[in-house]
Amino acid sequence: QDYGFHQPSDFGSSKLRFPSSQSYYGADFSGFFGGHGGRRPAHQFPSFSGSGYFGGPGFGICDSPIAPCTQGKYRTYDGSCNNLGNPRLGVANSPYGRLLPPKYSDGLQAPPVSVTGHNLTSARQISAILFPDAKAPDPKWTLALMQYGQIITHDMSLAAGTTQGKAHTTMCCTPDLRAALPEDTRNPACFPIDIPDHDPVFSEAGIRCMEFVRTTNDISQGCNSGNKAAEQISAVTHYLDSSNVYGSSQQGADARREFQGGRLSVELKHGRQFPPPNNNKSAVCDHLSEEEACYLTGDIRANQNPQLTVFQILQLREHNRLAGELARINPHWDDERLYQEARKIAIAEHQAVTYYEWLPIILGRENTDRNGLTYNTQDFTYDYKENVDPSVLNDHATAAFRFFHTNIAGFLRLFDEHRSSYEALRLSDHFNRPQIIEEGNNFDDLARGMHTQPQESSDKFFTTEITWFLFRNGRSLGQDLRAIDIQRARDHGLASYNHYREYCGLPKAHSFEDFADLIDPESVQKLSYLYHHPDDVEFTVGGSLEAIVPGTLVGPTFLCIITEQFYRTRVGDRFFFENGVKDTSFTLEQVNEIRRGSISRLICDNADDVKSMQPRGFEQISQDNPVVPCSLIPAPSLEPWREIRQGEHTASQPQAVDHEFTFPFFFKK
Numbered sequence: 078q079d080y081g082f083h084q085p086s087d088f089g090s091s092k093l094r095f096p097s098s099q100s101y102y103g104a105d106f107s108g109f110f111g112g113h114g115g116r117r118p119a120h121q122f123p124s125f126s127g128s129g130y131f132g133g134p135g136f137g138i139c140d141s142p143i144a145p146c147t148q149g150k151y152r153t154y155d156g157s158c159n160n161l162g163n164p165r166l167g168v169a170n171s172p173y174g175r176l177l178p179p180k181y182s183d184g185l186q187a188p189p190v191s192v193t194g195h196n197l198t199s200a201r202q203i204s205a206i207l208f209p210d211a212k213a214p215d216p217k218w219t220l221a222l223m224q225y226g227q228i229i230t231h232d233m234s235l236a237a238g239t240t241q242g243k244a245h246t247t248m249c250c251t252p253d254l255r256a257a258l259p260e261d262t263r264n265p266a267c268f269p270i271d272i273p274d275h276d277p278v279f280s281e282a283g284i285r286c287m288e289f290v291r292t293t294n295d296i297s298q299g300c301n302s303g304n305k306a307a308e309q310i311s312a313v314t315h316y317l318d319s320s321n322v323y324g325s326s327q328q329g330a331d332a333r334r335e336f337q338g339g340r341l342s343v344e345l346k347h348g349r350q351f352p353p354p355n356n357n358k359s360a361v362c363d364h365l366s367e368e369e370a371c372y373l374t375g376d377i378r379a380n381q382n383p384q385l386t387v388f389q390i391l392q393l394r395e396h397n398r399l400a401g402e403l404a405r406i407n408p409h410w411d412d413e414r415l416y417q418e419a420r421k422i423a424i425a426e427h428q429a430v431t432y433y434e435w436l437p438i439i440l441g442r443e444n445t446d447r448n449g450l451t452y453n454t455q456d457f458t459y460d461y462k463e464n465v466d467p468s469v470l471n472d473h474a475t476a477a478f479r480f481f482h483t484n485i486a487g488f489l490r491l492f493d494e495h496r497s498s499y500e501a502l503r504l505s506d507h508f509n510r511p512q513i514i515e516e517g518n519n520f521d522d523l524a525r526g527m528h529t530q531p532q533e534s535s536d537k538f539f540t541t542e543i544t545w546f547l548f549r550n551g552r553s554l555g556q557d558l559r560a561i562d563i564q565r566a567r568d569h570g571l572a573s574y575n576h577y578r579e580y581c582g583l584p585k586a587h588s589f590e591d592f593a594d595l596i597d598p599e600s601v602q603k604l605s606y607l608y609h610h611p612d613d614v615e616f617t618v619g620g621s622l623e624a625i626v627p628g629t630l631v632g633p634t635f636l637c638i639i640t641e642q643f644y645r646t647r648v649g650d651r652f653f654f655e656n657g658v659k660d661t662s663f664t665l666e667q668v669n670e671i672r673r674g675s676i677s678r679l680i681c682d683n684a685d686d687v688k689s690m691q692p693r694g695f696e697q698i699s700q701d702n703p704v705v706p707c708s709l710i711p712a713p714s715l716e717p718w719r720e721i722r723q724g725e726h727t728a729s730q731p732q733a734v735d736h737e738f739t740f741p742f743f744f745k746k
């Protein structure tokens with residue numbers, strides 16, 4: 078869109094009251110912790126929410142005991158003992174971190190109100206006015222970029238007590254959705270979204286209330302005696318450790334294992350591996366018959382949409398492929414060794430794709446290099462920092478990272494091996510109903526499809542498949558994910574957009590017009606209509622309206638928060654695959670093999686019968702990125718994992734491995 082000024086190309090120009098892109102990217106993300114000196118005070122713990130929390134009294138999930146640490150080679154399932162000095166950091170069922178103090182209206186946990194004391198405008202009204210639908214396919218990136226983002230999300234956080242798929246069992250609205258249940262009769266966790274009379278879609282159907290249940294926090298869990306502001310709990314490990322595949326507890330992990338050959342359990346259908354059936358089907362799926370598929374994976378959200386499920390299955394198959402390959406190379410390894418080594422490699426591959434293929438597109442390679450998220454090296458990176466809190470930030474998960482809901486496409490196109498599209502699935506027909514991926518060639522056609530179809534552009538437009546029809550489950554209308562995003566940020570008491578601007582080194586707005594340095598005039602005008610005061614504008618809202626920083630897919634304030642998050646996620650993880658840490662790390666030879674992996678390799682190796690892919694799978698097919706036979710897509714070799722047993726002849730040693738360096742391959746532009 079042409080806003081007349083501050084278009085993307087204007088970024089960094091003196092017209093903007095915004096540091097030049099050069100100085101911005103190199104910015105020292107201090108701010109809330111500013112004045113302490115040092116390059117990255119904000120990364121250090123005790124973080125804002127961490128101080129005083131660990132070891133506090135209480136008996137809730139957030140304080141449940143963890144097993145004593147043994148310095149093993151492998152990660153625990155719940156994330157404990159990753160940080161040996163503070164073994165609870167990043168564990169499942171611990172609070173999100175927080176960069177800026179919450180702004181609960183009672184200082185403890187009540188959702189915010191306007192600085193003028195008025196109630197905030199309905200989240201649905203804000204969504205309807207500011208985030209309409211307009212189809213604009215991304216010119217460069219495929220739908221797989223969006224979809225892998227959801228995998229990364231589900232690996233890193235899950236607001237405890239929310240379902241994020243199937244409707245919650247707690248009801249906050251009347252069954253006909255015409256009104257909210259009276260406060261004195263409904264569950265105290267209820268925080269339903271009010272739908273105004275004149276809503277363009279929902280009022281016609283008489284719908285006045287959208288279901289919403291608040292996230293479980295440390296006060297309700299008894300881990301905070303109520304004398305300090307509530308912190309929400311995340312139910313999964315905070316680390317990027319494929320917990321969506323393996324689960325976030327020993328018990329959960331065991332339930333997903335075959336205990337044979339190091340494999341994860343699968344159900345074989347016509348020789349194809351699918352996850353085992355979920356025996357809690359009615360809690361996670363909207364199936365119409367008992368025969369319909371509903372899977373058990375490491376994450377409760379795996380059935381939420383078809384492309385997400387496809388990736389979950391590809392990850393499952395990759396683990397089993399690795400286990401099989403390792404068993405061939407090392408026939409003397411037992412089930413446990415095969416399972417743990419396959420898990421360690423699969424997590425490393427996932428980290429490599431996330432940091433070297435995915436994040437550079439989202440955040441810009443210059444930015445990721447400059448801020449220590451990526452390196453150009455064939456060595457170890459030696460960047461583990463024990464004093465960095467790896468917890469997923471509330472500011473990130475509840476606002477910034479949700480911006481990528483903008484990239485969701487309403488229709489999923491199916492592509493055959495010749496890359497011809499013959500059909501499209503409507504997203505809202507298949508929420509929580511993954512059966513469709515088992516039909517005919519759909520699995521492969523969806524896998525190719527998401528690597529061929531463009532994602533929707535990063536902008537202020539969101540498909541109605543998620544703003545009108547989310548989880549509609551056969552009904553004519555469903556819910557509004559954008560309204561839910563806004564309401565969730567209120568539930569979590571996130572600070573306002575203006576505060577994050579300041580935190581990120583951008584000028585604080587004193588009037589609505591001041592937002593025009595980054596937000597188009599029409600949206601600024603709408604903000605002034607929807608909010609009483611510039612300080613009321615919510616982070617989720619303001620951040621999503623910012624012009625995109627060139628070379629990235631996100632505006633400057635979200636860019637700052639997401640960069641901060643992925644810095645912490647990397648350097649706060651003792652097991653990060655590139656670290657040369659004693660006892661836990663790969664050999665350098667192994668690390669360099671993992672660096673050869675790619676999203677396209679994942680498809681080639683694990684789809685049913687995909688024979689060709691473009692090398693850079695997150696990028697659309699073009700002359701510069703043509704579809705090639707899978708044999709031409711670099712593949713990590715597992716030879717460096719071959720174990721030479723005492724007395725074995727050296728002739729069985731591995732052939733020299735070709736260490737072709739893969740970064741220029743992906744990022745040659």
Ligand code: HEM
Nearest residue numbers: 223226227230234235236239241382474478479481485565
């Ligand atoms: C078809 C694709 C997607 C659908 C249907 C979807 C749907 C949802 C839903 C229903 C929630 C829970 C909302 C709430 O109750 O607060 C959620 C949360 C979230 N989504 Fe998405 N999403 C999709 C893709 C993505 C992508 C691509 C990203 C980022 C790259 C993303 C990031 C997030 C984050 C960070 C959360 C919060 C997670 C937590 O901490 O609980 N989502 N999404």
